[in-house]
Amino acid sequence: MPSTDPLDATFAALADPTRRAILARLATGDASVTELAAPFEMSQPAISKHLKVLERAGLISRSRDAQRRPRRLEPQPLAEVTEWLEGYRRFWERRYERLDALLEEMKSTTRAKSRRRRAPRPSSKGTQR
């Protein structure tokens, strides 16, 4: 589905594990194409293709250093995606915290039932003849 939403471009760019690894590397500091290619078993042109996708999504930029043209991480689009995931996570976490409390209650009910089953009934002996 064609879309002009810049956040869609961010998600598309993040859908690839190599590109996510490149971003993780850039989170530790700027790096040149050669440096970025080093940990991958990939040619520099293949890495350059990934870098272009990341650049189009606004996730990275080139700094002015004319010699190495190191890539730099641009945090804004990532932060927006993080907000989505974080908001969604918080919504479900609140539900699951209530589920935790319910499960504790269910566990103690189950324990109480099995204790009652195991324990001899005080009246049973008296009724035997």
Place this chain on the structure above:
Amino acid sequence: MSTGTLKVTTPTDRDIAMTRVFDAPRALVFDALTRPEYLKRWLLGPDGWALTTCEVDLRPGGAIRYVWEHRDGRSMGMRGVYREVVTPERTVATEQFDDPWYEGEAVATNTLIEARGQTTLTMLVRYDSKAIRDAVLKSGMERGVEVSCDRLADLLKTSGVVLRKA
């Protein structure tokens, strides 16, 4: 893995996956996920929304009906149909809102794995398209939060990145 940490990931363009460990055996977690008397206790909406109608016909082809109601009178309904029921390991069910805020229907798969008395629950929801999946994620967004390196680190973790030193 410790309990209480909810992980949200996007394994493909159309999916949202959530993984959470609960300190309870699988049979109890399965009951809590499939029996109305338990669902009403925890499957609430945002603040002020209660799950007032909850009907679950737990068998393949069986119907699911949820209605949440807000104190101010608004309501929101969802219906679905079970495609698979494997007690207490797995359920697959469709879900669709009455007043659809996203197109089409989603398919939710719950998988429960028990180890040492704890249960890992994975809920994978697959939407009809990437655009719909993204809209669902956006619905949980809270604006106006400062950009920070911590949040970036969280995202990278959430996206499943293993950081290797170059």
